[in-house]
Amino acid sequence: MSTWDKRFNTDEYVYGEAPNAFVKQQAHLLKRGMRVLAIAEGEGRNAVWLAEQGVNVEMWDYSQVGLDKANRLAERRGVTLHTRLVDLAEADWPIDTYDAIVCIYGHFPDNVKKSVLDGV
Numbered sequence: 001m002s003t004w005d006k007r008f009n010t011d012e013y014v015y016g017e018a019p020n021a022f023v024k025q026q027a028h029l030l031k032r033g034m035r036v037l038a039i040a041e042g043e044g045r046n047a048v049w050l051a052e053q054g055v056n057v058e059m060w061d062y063s064q065v066g067l068d069k070a071n072r073l074a075e076r077r078g079v080t081l082h083t084r085l086v087d088l089a090e091a092d093w094p095i096d097t098y099d100a101i102v103c104i105y106g107h108f109p110d111n112v113k114k115s116v117l118d119g120v
Contacts, residue, residue, distance in 0.1 A: 040106035044070025093119035
């Protein structure tokens with residue numbers, strides 16, 4: 001079990017269920033129907049909230065436990081969330097697929113930061 005799986009392996013949401021304040025503040029930049037990729041999204045609080053705003057969200061994370069919790073949160077809130085288990089160190093970044101990419105508190109090892117920024 002990965003470090004993040006262990007961290008998220010609890011009934012409570014480690015970072016809460018409310019979106020990050022910065023995401024809420026910048027949400028006016030995203031319009032209904034836009035395609036947004038949320039990376040390193042953990043338990044999905046921001047991705048689910050964005051889906052509630054009418055944005056089509058795909059969420060990538062390294063933790064299957066986090067992805068499962070994000071899907072449960074989305075189901076409870078009545079929104080659709082597309083989740084994928086992705087190791088960002090080895091991600092295959094699609095071109096011209098998303099209108100925006102959201103990353104809040106991505107905890108990347110130094111050797112992964114450059115490849116993530118290049119991918120974004």
